[in-house]
Amino acid sequence: MQPIISISGVSKTYASGFSALKKIDLDIRRGEIFALLGPNGAGKTTLISIVCGIVNRSSGTVTVDGHDIGTAYRAARGLIGLVPQELTLDAFETVRATVNYSRGLFGKPANPAFVEKVLRDLSLWEKRDAKAITLSGGMKRRLMIAKALSHEPRVLFLDEPTAGVDVELRQDMWAMVRRLREDGVTIILTTHYIEEAQAMADRVGVINHGEIILVEDKDELMRKLGRKRLELELREPLGAVPAPLAGYGLELAADGGRLVYTYDDQSERPGVASLLRDLGAAGIEFRDLATNASTLEEIFVGLVREKA
Template identity: 70%
Template sequence: MPPIISVNKLSKTYPTGLQALKNINLDIERGEIFALLGPNGAGKTTLISIICGLARPTSGTVLADGHDIITEYRRARSLIGLVPQELTTDAFETVWATVSFSRGLFGKPPNAAHIEKVLKALSLWNKKDNKLMTLSGGMKRRVLIAKALAHEPRILFLDEPTAGVDVSLRKEMWQVVRSLRDTGVTIILTTHYIEEAEEMADRVGVINNGEIVLVEKKAELMRKLGEKQLTLELQHPLESLPEALAPYRLKLGAGGTEIVYTYDIQRGDHNIAGLFSALAHSGIQFRDLHTKQSSLEEIFVKLVREAK
C-alpha cells in the first residue's frame, strides 16, 4: 500500500537566503502516529506548512494520498487537518459555531451528527454553547483539534499540541490521539516533550538544520541507539577502581558505593560475564544490581549533537 504522504526532494529557501529545508525525502505510512522531532529552527514547522499548503516549496514534490499539493491543492487540502502551535480562536464565538464554521470552509455540507461526535470525543460536548473566551487554555487547544477534525480529514498534523497543557490534560489528549489513530486517521506529531513521542509514536523522524537525520520505528531506534547501563551497588565503597578493570571503562558513582558499566548491545561491545569474573578476581563484592536503557530523549539529544 502506498504511503499516505510522500515527500520527494523537497527544498525551501526564503527570500532572505535562509535554506529551511534541504532535499527532504520522507514517506509517512497510513494509520501511523509519526513523531517529527528536532530543535528550534530545524525546519519542522516549514515542512508542515508546505504539506498543508500554507507555504510553497522552492523545489520538490509532496503527494497527499496520491494528490499533488500544488496541482491538486483542493483535493489534497481536503484530506488534511492542522492543529497549529498558536491558540488562534474567535473569542466571541461558541464552540459549536467555530467548529461548524471550520467544516464549511472546506465546502462540506452541515453535519450536526459529526460535529457532535467530534465534540464528545474531545470532552467538549458540555462546552458546546460556551464562548471561546470563557475556556481554559487546555480546552481551547481541544477546540483547535475539533476544528481540524470538522471536515473529516484522513491526515492530522499536531504541531506542539500539548504546549502549555497540564500533565493530566496532556495524558487525556494522548488518549484522544490514540483513538483517532484507531479510526484510521494518520497523525503527524511535532513536540518538544520527548516523552510524548516515546509514549505515542509508531515511528520517529529527526530533522536538524533542514535535513532529515533519521527515520526509524521507535522500538528499533531505541534498540539500535539506546545504550544500557548496569549499576552495581557495592558492599564496601571504593576509593578507586583496580587497574585490572580498566578494559571495561567503568565509572565509580554515589561516593564510591556504585560501579556503573555502560555498554551497547547493538555494537556487541559488552562482556558482562567477563566483568563479573574480573570483579570476583579483584575481590569486589556487590549486594544488588539494576539496569537502565537510554530514553528517547537521550537518543534525540545524541543524534542532534552528532548532526551539528
Template identity: 70%
Template sequence: MQPIISVSGLSKTYASGFSALKSVDLEIRRGEIFALLGPNGAGKTTLISIICGLVTPSTGQVLADGHEIVRDYRAARAKIGLVPQELTTDAFETVWSTVTFSRGLFGKPKDPALIETLLKDLSLWDKRDSQIRMLSGGMKRRVMIAKALSHEPRILFLDEPTAGVDVELRKDMWQLVRRLRESGVTIILTTHYIDEAEEMADRIGVISKGEIILVEEKIELMRKLGRKQLTLSLQAPMTELPASLSGYALALAKDGAELVYTYDTKAERTGITALLQDLANAGIRFNDLRTSQSSLEDIFVSLVKDRR
C-alpha cells in the same frame, strides 16, 4: 501499500537567503503515528506548513494521499487536518459555531451528530455555547483539535499539541489520538515532550538544520542506539580499576562504592558475561546489581549533538 504522504527533494529558501529545508525526502505510512523531533529552528513547522499548503516550497514535490499539494491543492488539503501551535480563532464566536463553520469551509454538509461527538470526545460539550474568549488556554486547544477534525481528514498534523496544557488534557488528547489511529487516521506530531513520542509513536523522524537525519521504527531505534548501563554495588569501595578491566567501559561512582558498565545492545550478553567473569578473577565482589537503558530523549540529544 503506498505511503499516505510522500515528500521528494523538498527545499525551502526564503528571500533573506535562509534555507529552512534542504532536499528533504520522507514517506509517512498510512495509519501510523509518526513523531517528528528536532530542536527549535530545525525546520519542523516549515515542513508541516508546506505539506498542509500554507507555505510554498522552493523545490520538490509533496503528495498527500496521491494528490499533489500545489497542482491539486483542494483535494490534498481536504485530506489534512492541522492543529497548529498558535491558538488562532475568532474570540467572539461560540465553540459550536466555530467548529461547524470550519467543517463548512471544506464544502462538507452539516452534520450536527458528528460535531456533537467531537465536542463530547474533547470534553467541550458543556462549553458548546460559550464564546472562545471565555475559555481557558487548555479549552481553546481542544477547540483547535475539534476544528481540525471537523471535516473528517485522513491525515492529522499535531504541531506541539500539548504545549502549555494541563496533564488531564494531555491524557484526553492521547486517548483521542489512539482512537483516531484505530479508525485509520494517520497522525503526524511534533512535540517537545519526548516521553510522549516514546509512548505514542510507531516511527521516529529526527530533523536538524533543515535536513532529515534519521527515520526509524521507534523500537528498532531504541534497540540500535539505546545505551545500557549495568551498575554494581561493591562489597568494598575501590579507588581505582585494575589493569585487567581496562578493556571495558567502566567507571567508579559514589566514592568508589559502585561500578558502572556502559554497553550497547549488541554487546549485552557476551559483554556482561565476560565482565562478571573478569570481576571474579580480579577478586571484586558485589552485593547488588541493576540495569538501566537510555530513553528516547537521550538518543535524540545524542543524535543532534553528533550532527552539530
C-alpha cells in the same frame, strides 16, 4: 501500498536566505502515527506548513493521497486537518460555531451529529455554547483539534499538541489520537519529547538543521534511545580495567580515575547492580557515581556522527 503522503526533494529557503529545509524525502504510511522529533528550529513546522500549503516550498514535490499540492491543492488540502503550534481562535465565537464554521470553509455540508461526536470525543460538549475566550488553555487546545477534525480529514497534523499541557490532558490527547488512528486517520505529530514519541508513534523521524537524519520504527529507535551511562569516580586510579570486569566493556579515563559503563535496558550487557557487585569483589572502591540517560541532544550528535 501507496504512501498517503509523499514528500520528495523538498527544500525551503526563506526570503532572508536562510535554508530551513534541505532536500527532504519522506513517505508517510497510510494509517500510521508518525512522530517527527527535533530541537527548536529544526524545520518541523516549516515542513508541516509546506504540506498544508501555508508556506511555499522552494523546490520538490508533495502529494497527499496522490494529489499534488502544486497542481491539485484543494483536493490535497481537503484531506488534511491541521492543528497548528500557535493557538488561533476567534475569541468571541462559541465552541460549536467555531467547529461548524471551519467545516463550512472546506465546503462540507452542515452535520450536527458529526460535530456533536467530535465535541463529545474531546470532552467539549458541555462547553458547546461557551465562547472561546472563556475556555482554559487545555480546552482551547482541544478546540483547535476539534476545528481541525471538522471536515473529516484523513490525515491529521498535530504540531506540538502537548506543549504546555498537563500530564492528564497529555494522556487524554494520546488516547484520542489512538482512537483517531483506529478510525483510519493517519497522524503526524511533532514533539520535543521522546516519551511522547514512545507512547504514541509507530514510526519516528528525527529532523535536525533542516535534514531528516533518521526514520525508524519506534521500537528500534527506543532501543537506541534507551542507552544509559554510569560514571564512577574511583578512590584510587587504576592502570587498567581488571580482568574480571572485562565483560562489561568499561571505558577507563586517561588518568585512570574514572570508569564509564554504557548500557541499555534491552542489551545483553548485565545491569548496574551486577557491575557494582563485581567491582566490590574486585576490591575497587569509588567516591561517587552518577547515571544519566542519553539526552536527545546527545543522540542527535551521535546520529549525525554516525551518518558522517
